[in-house]
Amino acid sequence: MTTDDADVATRVASFLGGEPQRNEGGGGGLAHEVLTSRESVRILLDGPDAVAARMVLQGIKGIIHECDGVEFLSPEEKKGQPCGCPPLFENRKLAAKNGRSPMPSIDITFRIAAAPALGPFHFMTTSWQMAAQLSDLLNALERVDGPAVCDLTMELVVYTTKTGRSVCYRKPVVTVLGTPDTVAPEPPPPAEPTPAPAPSAPRRKARPAPEPTTPPAPQSSHSVNVDAVLLRRAAQVLGTGDHQETVIAALSEIVAGRQQTTELARLREDVERIAAIAGQALQGRDYSLT
Ligand SMILES: [Zn+2]
Structure with a gap:
């Protein structure tokens, strides 16, 4: 944000973070800028x-x-x-x-x-x-x-x-x-970074922990992106029949070359878990991997 008023720059920084500094980049000829990371x-x-x-x-x-x-x-x-x-x-x-x-x-x-x-x-x-x-x-x-x-x-x-x-x-x-009567002037602070999940736990998008008194929220916020074209092309190259097999085969190609069999076993488990999560996320919706 740029301004010609040094006090305004200081106050903008106090609300949005960042440090007020001289505006070197032009910005309409205004002398002060605050680079906020928001x-x-x-x-x-x-x-x-x-x-x-x-x-x-x-x-x-x-x-x-x-x-x-x-x-x-x-x-x-x-x-x-x-x-x-x-x-x-x-x-x-x-x-x-x-x-x-x-x-x-x-x-x-x-x-x-x-x-x-x-x-x-x-x-x-x-x-x-x-x-x-x-x-x-x-x-x-x-x-x-x-x-x-x-x-x-x-x-x-x-x-x-x-x-x-x-x-x-x-x-x-x-x-x-x-309206200002119904919406807070500041968004709620970002959730504390959650600790990395244990290796055995399925990885999920981080979401705020539920209040202790409320029951856990239903799992409805999964995000799954699949490049179907890429998967189809890989299936042709690798000669695999279904998508899960294709992913495992593609990973095996990479890993087997380095003879890391334990890594391969771990990846296989990961892929099965991802498939399970994706399956859950897609349940009840009319999505198909075509
Ligand atoms: Zn015109």
Whole structure:
């Protein structure tokens, strides 16, 4: 977060963590910055008007095309006329890739929920994902009718493309939570890191320990990701019949080469456990590994 006020920078750091320092990276010419390690900041948005969104194509000499996706917003003499951008969102995105069509330009005016007096701040983004969720966000803000407490999160996205390239980036997401009367200005502190499970226990996603007086929560928060294409390809290479066998065979290939038979036995157990957990997680849902 950047600001031209050193006191504000100090207070932002006290709420969001990090150290106030000189802003070397530009950031609109504001002198102070705080690099917080928070993934999410609880913010206040003053209704749908807090979100200003447009589509902009910047040239060397300034704005070439500024529209709302349908009509020009500038210059004055073209305002309101059809701008010729593709009607479908995906096509707009494709057209922007060649650098000749406008990109989203979104400016969200917010205050820090725990310290509204410090604001307002601006969150600026050209994220297509943010543009795609805008109408949902505006509707949610409309429903709250007044200042809305939201979480502004820089969500980590990690995946592997079809060609096997690893992709990792952060996408901004705004989640509308409710009114200041009903939502706390600070999210609950993150759960204490849980100790590593014993080797014999099935590994599970960490979740907060249940209150001593409440019965244990049902296990409904498993996350299972399977690259079915990769599994099928591996099955062809290894000549295996089902997915579990494929995984074991693939691991055996790696491990047997090093003649580590105990390691192989351990991996086999692990795979069986993972399969059991995955089976539980998928139970009752219409998922199949095809
Ligand atoms: Zn346009």
